[in-house]
Amino acid sequence: xxxxxxxxxxxxxxxxxxxxxxxxxxxxxxxxxxxxxxxxxxxxxxxxxxxxxxxxxxxxxxxxxxxxxxxxxxxxxxxxxxxxxxxxxxxxxxxxxxxxxxxxxxxxxxxxxxxxxxxxxxxxxxxxxxxxxxxxxxxxxxxxxxxxxxxxxxxxxxxxxxxxxxxxxxxxxxxxxxxxxxxxxxxxxxxxxxxxxxxxxxxxxxxxxxxxxxxxxxxxxxxxxxxxxxxxxxxxxxxxxxxxxxxxxxxxxxxxxxxxxxxxxxxxxxxxxxxxxxxxxxxxxxxxxxxxxxxxxxxxxxxxxxxxxxxxxxxxxxxxxxxxxxxxxxxxxxxxxxx
Numbered sequence: 001x002x003x004x005x006x007x008x009x010x011x012x013x014x015x016x017x018x019x020x021x022x023x024x025x026x027x028x029x030x031x032x033x034x035x036x037x038x039x040x041x042x043x044x045x046x047x048x049x050x051x052x053x054x055x056x057x058x059x060x061x062x063x064x065x066x067x068x069x070x071x072x073x074x075x076x077x078x079x080x081x082x083x084x085x086x087x088x089x090x091x092x093x094x095x096x097x098x099x100x101x102x103x104x105x106x107x108x109x110x111x112x113x114x115x116x117x118x119x120x121x122x123x124x125x126x127x128x129x130x131x132x133x134x135x136x137x138x139x140x141x142x143x144x145x146x147x148x149x150x151x152x153x154x155x156x157x158x159x160x161x162x163x164x165x166x167x168x169x170x171x172x173x174x175x176x177x178x179x180x181x182x183x184x185x186x187x188x189x190x191x192x193x194x195x196x197x198x199x200x201x202x203x204x205x206x207x208x209x210x211x212x213x214x215x216x217x218x219x220x221x222x223x224x225x226x227x228x229x230x231x232x233x234x235x236x237x238x239x240x241x242x243x244x245x246x247x248x249x250x251x252x253x254x255x256x257x258x259x260x261x262x263x264x265x266x267x268x269x270x271x272x273x274x275x276x277x278x279x280x281x282x283x284x285x286x287x288x289x290x291x292x293x294x295x296x297x298x299x300x301x302x303x304x305x306x307x308x309x310x311x312x313x314x315x316x317x318x319x320x321x322x323x324x325x326x327x328x329x330x331x332x333x334x335x336x337x338x339x
Contacts, residue, residue: 006137029088041071071167108162115155196244210239219329227327253332264322271315314338
């Protein structure tokens with residue numbers, strides 16, 4: 001089945017999609033390059049780095065100019081280069097971005113993307129039933145090339161084709177995680193990204209995205225969390241998180257790992273079961289949700305566990321409120337999925 005298109009997205013559309021959906025090609029989620037035709041000048045794994053592409057003028061290695069991305073040698077045989085990426089989590093794709101930042105005279109003129117769902121070991125071959133997601137599309141150098149993807153099927157692997165050769169700085173694959181089946185009555189982190197949770201909105205993300213709150217493990221440093229600017233006016237900061245499954249939250253964990261002089265003084269959490277509201281309506285509605293956790297004191301660089309929570313029943317969204325500002329590393333919401 002082919003659902004290929006090449007609907008190009010503008011910067012504002014790209015930023016909005018990156019805000020609302022999960023980058024399934026993050027190494028922190030387990031994404032990896034599992035096969036590549038050629039990576040003579042720069043390894044394909046650099047293409048998955050969560051950091052923005054870097055430029056190192058005047059830096060050369062044994063193969064040539066150091067480039068922050070995947071770069072193949074110049075082809076002389078009439079073929080083209082490709083690589084296969086195993087996504088960190090299976091999911092339904094919404095958009096992709098082939099970022100060629102810093103690639104000026106060495107970017108590919110065109111690219112295409114296929115996807116498949118592969119449950120076996122090793123690298124998916126032609127038996128995997130590859131589906132063309134992005135028809136061969138023109139690329140621009142030294143910038144973003146974001147395209148919408150329209151397919152309701154979840155995928156585990158992508159195959160990126162570049163024509164004929166060249167370099168791609170970053171590959172971003174935004175989509176909705178398809179959580180694995182859960183045992184009836186099992187206690188799960190309902191908001192974890194691997195269980196389908198995602199950050200929907202926040203009032204400020206000056207130093208870090210609220211999407212980091214849902215990543216696996218504890219934060220690796222202060223940049224691996226959600227941190228707001230210093231508040232100079234009355235009020236507090238907030239982030240809205242969508243649970244992967246509606247459920248009754250029995251325990252909250254609020255982690256301020258690495259946040260010492262900039263952790264919030266207090267935290268409160270509201271919850272509700274509201275279904276699929278538009279983002280703008282969700283932000284307005286969230287002000288009136290009931291408190292799951294009343295305003296509670298926090299400590300620096302500490303994992304806080306709260307199990308005395310209000311009985312709200314099953315919820316599918318949380319609003320985490322930090323008073324007055326600061327940074328959190330992770331938020332966990334352990335509970336049992338609703339029937």
